[in-house]
Amino acid sequence: MGFWSTVRTTVRRPAEQLVFAALPAEGATPLVPRQGYVRVWLSQMFLQHRSTLLADWVPAAHTRVGITAGGRTTHDYGRVLRPEPGQLTDGVRLNFALTDLVPYEGGEIEVTAVLFGLQSGNHLDVAVDVLSLVSLLPVPALPVAAKVSESARDLVVRSDGRVHLDLHQTFSADGGGGAVVSPGHLAVVLAAQRDLATADLRVVGDRLHVVRDGAVVPLAGHDFMLLRLECRTVRPDLSIPDADRAWAAAVHAWSEGDDTAADGYQRAARAAVLLSPLLCDGDRRRVVAAIAAQWQQLRDQAQGLTADAVPEGLDALVRRWSPDTTSDPITPAEAFAM
The missing domain is CATH 1.20.58 (Methane Monooxygenase Hydroxylase; Chain G, domain 1)
Known part of the structure; x- marks a missing residue:
């Protein structure tokens, strides 16, 4: 069974669509091609169940971001993300940069993210550590990112079906009718739309919240991922x-x-x-x-x-x-x- 077949089989919920929400930043406007920069972040990843009778689980993610210009891929980033081995206790770990800050030339930005549970202390734990380190190396070569992504796919396929959630979205310049390159968050939640209203979702302090009984509280009780699209018209660091x-x-x-x-x-x-x-x-x-x-x-x-x-x-x-x-x-x- 192929990688995406495994993912879809794992997260399938018959006759129900999962919750997906685009949460634009306040005052957000589309980024004009060649007049600004873009960067993709994984703001938060969350597993509802951290412990079972036999094992403790921590959230991990495999992400792939491809950026095109003029019909060719100019940037390709493959990342494997997990808490540091010494940080498996309770804590707040937010905002993992998935890409560099790069000029937006008007092409497509394709984002793929997979949330999976990682059992601490097994051989997969070691493999993820290695892939995490390799994916952080400052190498822009596309074959390296592709190799990291390929290895991560193999890892997830062998992770005993513990894939919880996947997301794929493609952004493009304004005017095409689809998702536009504009600052804001993307939330995908392992919940049926009848159980969680998209309109009730909020982002507070880089974490996903929900409106319940008139109060805005952190979202719990569901696995989810929260991603962010950063857009700037001026680069904050102009050192070349x-x-x-x-x-x-x-x-x-x-x-x-x-x-x-x-x-x-x-x-x-x-x-x-x-x-x-x-x-x-x-x-x-x-x-x-x-x-x-x-x-x-x-x-x-x-x-x-x-x-x-x-x-x-x-x-x-x-x-x-x-x-x-x-x-x-x-x-x-x-x-x-x-």
């Missing part, structure tokens, strides 16, 4: 490693009086920003504009500047100049003419 190194070299060369080398390095910093896959159009403009403004000040020797007074990191450079730019794409000719 290659560009940072080039700009630092420009400042050093300028302080040594080598204007030719300094000019070459600052142009290299602008080029690195233009080529960076970490930035959307608006932030690309902001960073290049900040480099240009600081470079002009260095050339003019304004206010008797010393090297110590010049920010070497681009994030600090943008904060200093706070350039007000549009979200339009910036061409190389425009970037180097500033």
